[in-house]
Amino acid sequence: MDIDQFIIKIVEIILNPLIMALFAIATVVFLWGVVVFIKDAESPEKRREGSQKIMYGLIGMFIMVSSFALVNILFNTFVKPNTSKPIPEIIRR
Numbered sequence: 001m002d003i004d005q006f007i008i009k010i011v012e013i014i015l016n017p018l019i020m021a022l023f024a025i026a027t028v029v030f031l032w033g034v035v036v037f038i039k040d041a042e043s044p045e046k047r048r049e050g051s052q053k054i055m056y057g058l059i060g061m062f063i064m065v066s067s068f069a070l071v072n073i074l075f076n077t078f079v080k081p082n083t084s085k086p087i088p089e090i091i092r093r
Contacts, residue, residue, distance in 0.1 A: 004079050007075070007079045008075075011071060011079075019064055019067055023060075023064035023065070023068075026056075026057050026063075028057075029053055029060060030054055030056075030061065031057070032053055033051065033055075033057055034050070036053060037051055037054065038050075
């Protein structure tokens with residue numbers, strides 16, 4: 001196994017599922033904040049708590065999307081998977 005295949009396995013088996021799991025947690029925090037904000041709208045303390053959870057969820061989702069993009073940019077820049085396809089006959093002319 002060469003280093004490119006090893007990095008591909010690390011990204012596919014560890015990094016991508018970890019990022020997706022953390023994104024799911026951030027989404028749950030965001031949705032829980034929305035529920036708290038709407039359910040207890042008459043209480044200023046609960047509205048503040050709900051809006052904080054919404055903000056934390058949004059920040060978490062932004063960080064996970066950014067890290068997913070960064071991993072994919074680095075992966076596609078430095079580890080070029082063997083996905084070369086033959087050039088169709090029409091384009092070669």
